Amino acid sequence: MEFCERTSVNAAFDAYLDEVDHAEAEVAAQKPMLGYPLNCHEMRPLLPLHATLHRDYTLNNCGDPLDNVEKPWKLNTLKQEGRLITRLMERWGGTPQNCWGYITTGGTEGVTKGIALGYERLRARGYKNILVVYSKASHYCVPKAATLAAPSCNKVSVEVSDTNSIKLGKLDDVLRSAQVLNVDAILLCCTLGTTFFGGCDDVAGARSLLIENGFGSSSFYIHIDAALHGGFWQEDKQTPKYVVGRHFDSISISGHKWFGGFIAGCFLATKKGSADDATRDKSQIEYVKMVDRFISGSRSGAPAVLWMARLLQFDWQAELDRCYANRDYLVSALRSLGLKVASQYVNVLLPRPSEEVVQKWQLMCVGDEAQVLLLPHAERHYLEEFVEDMKRDIEAGNVHHSTERLKRLEEP
Numbered sequence: 001m002e003f004c005e006r007t008s009v010n011a012a013f014d015a016y017l018d019e020v021d022h023a024e025a026e027v028a029a030q031k032p033m034l035g036y037p038l039n040c041h042e043m044r045p046l047l048p049l050h051a052t053l054h055r056d057y058t059l060n061n062c063g064d065p066l067d068n069v070e071k072p073w074k075l076n077t078l079k080q081e082g083r084l085i086t087r088l089m090e091r092w093g094g095t096p097q098n099c100w101g102y103i104t105t106g107g108t109e110g111v112t113k114g115i116a117l118g119y120e121r122l123r124a125r126g127y128k129n130i131l132v133v134y135s136k137a138s139h140y141c142v143p144k145a146a147t148l149a150a151p152s153c154n155k156v157s158v159e160v161s162d163t164n165s166i167k168l169g170k171l172d173d174v175l176r177s178a179q180v181l182n183v184d185a186i187l188l189c190c191t192l193g194t195t196f197f198g199g200c201d202d203v204a205g206a207r208s209l210l211i212e213n214g215f216g217s218s219s220f221y222i223h224i225d226a227a228l229h230g231g232f233w234q235e236d237k238q239t240p241k242y243v244v245g246r247h248f249d250s251i252s253i254s255g256h257k258w259f260g261g262f263i264a265g266c267f268l269a270t271k272k273g274s275a276d277d278a279t280r281d282k283s284q285i286e287y288v289k290m291v292d293r294f295i296s297g298s299r300s301g302a303p304a305v306l307w308m309a310r311l312l313q314f315d316w317q318a319e320l321d322r323c324y325a326n327r328d329y330l331v332s333a334l335r336s337l338g339l340k341v342a343s344q345y346v347n348v349l350l351p352r353p354s355e356e357v358v359q360k361w362q363l364m365c366v367g368d369e370a371q372v373l374l375l376p377h378a379e380r381h382y383l384e385e386f387v388e389d390m391k392r393d394i395e396a397g398n399v400h401h402s403t404e405r406l407k408r409l410e411e412p
């Protein structure tokens with residue numbers, strides 16, 4: 001597909017563009033992805049914006065979207081980024097007065113920055129023996145971020161229940177033994193929506209346990225990794241509504257997952273603290289006119305604009321309601337084939353089918369289980385076709401036996 005003018009520079013350049021066109025056409029011919037968190041619903045309305053954003057320049061958002069400092073270079077979208085950040089933080093009780101944030105290069109940078117902030121703030125308050133705690137179902141970037149951003153800390157991962165959320169009893173055990181080991185502060189990373197099966201930690205419950213175990217609010221820091229589920233958390237009427245500064249200290253939510261339409265970009269917001277970045281130099285860097293509070297220096301200016309357009313493109317309440325209705329349809333259709341199936345939020349967990357079905361629908365698999373994600377692009381007629389494929393797979397004896405976890409989850 002062509003949407004940019006071709007100006008023949010040389011044959012190799014043209015040939016490369018053809019090669020990319022060809023590869024894109026192959027991907028476009030595939031069935032929609034059902035297992036991975038990238039919303040691909042109605043992307044075409046964004047095409048003119050993609051072209052505009054890359055017309056005769058590259059937009060570089062090296063800088064602070066909320067400091068209102070006019071940059072010496074004009075090729076940035078920091079004002080738009082500031083508007084977007086403000087809008088997103090309001091959903092979690094934040095304002096530019098009590099909160100700060102930026103659009104990171106992706107979810108991994110969001111989590112790394114959250115953990116770095118926790119580490120810096122706890123260190124600035126004088127704590128030396130900080131324990132980093134997260135669940136065994138955390139994304140692989142969480143232990144990586146802890147190693148990078150909190151290098152001197154011990155780390156412990158806590159067992160999860162069948163729904164992939166932290167077992168509060170096990171967290172309590174960890175916090176008790178932490179006291180015995182003279183740990184003086186806790187850096188807790190909770191997850192809202194584990195990558196596989198969408199486990200959500202009880203953030204308020206975890207916070208109460210910290211306090212019960214003698215950690216005062218200045219001796220712990222809670223980051224929430226809400227890469228996918230943070231996108232629709234406020235539209236789901238059943239979810240507990242956590243507030244920044246009250247229940248947690250920082251949160252990261254990816255743009256390319258629930259919202260989609262561009263790659264990378266993660267919203268990070270944190271409660272402003274008196275010890276902000278205290279371990280680092282707070283002076284302005286003259287030639288870029290900013291105080292460096294970032295992990296990445298140069299950041300693309302495109303995602304902030306595309307993300308805002310995406311917010312305006314849909315009625316997100318209706319999108320979520322449709323996804324949940326599709327989830328309920330899929331669960332009952334698969335159960336009527338005799339499969340053990342479990343679901344929560346937009347995640348459906350089922351026994352792993354044949355490799356052919358896994359490849360066709362790009363399912364996410366772990367062991368004998370597979371996941372379908374009901375994102376907005378997973379429309380009903382695709383789900384019907386998927387159910388037909390599953391039916392054939394079962395008849396051919398290609399579907400794995402149900403796992404113990406699925407059996408337990410299906411029991412009333």
Ligand SMILES: *Cc1c(COP(=O)(O)O)cnc(C)c1O
Nearest residue numbers: 106107108139193194195225227
């Ligand atoms: C995807 C994901 C991440 C990391 O996001 P990237 O943008 O791939 O770096 C972090 N946490 C969770 C729970 C995720 O699902």
